[in-house]
Amino acid sequence: MSKERARRRAVREAERQRAIRLNERRQARAARRRAVLGRLTPRPVRLARPGGLLARRRRAQNAVVALGFVLVQALVWLLWGSPLVSFGAVVLSLLLIPVVVTLAFDRRI
Known part of the structure; x- marks a missing residue:
């Protein structure tokens, strides 16, 4: 029984590690996309009125x-x-x- 629990725990850990790596790749890809879009997108125009x-x-x-x-x-x-x-x-x-x-x-x- 102990070997079976250890095997299931190892499978869960492997699945968790795979999900973490997948999430990190998605976040890295999103960060690269935001960086590229940030360079391509014009800066927003100032909407505040001058106050002089x-x-x-x-x-x-x-x-x-x-x-x-x-x-x-x-x-x-x-x-x-x-x-x-x-x-x-x-x-x-x-x-x-x-x-x-x-x-x-x-x-x-």
Whole structure:
């Protein structure tokens, strides 16, 4: 009986060692694949916003311009219900935004 248990234990140990070697080979192959993909894949783009004074000022100015655009469109839509007038206001606003921004904000930074 003792020889049989020793033989089964040896078989289990051999199976365990084989599984360990197989797992090590898989991990090594995965590590090589990650290394190759790491060299081939471009680095991720930075998604964080710049936090300086100029960046905050520019964001605030852009928010004011966007809010003004939306308010003008809402006012035109409320005063004149015509789709043609609303479309004309959109086109005119889009053409005048650069002029208003240039006059309102000093963008020469």
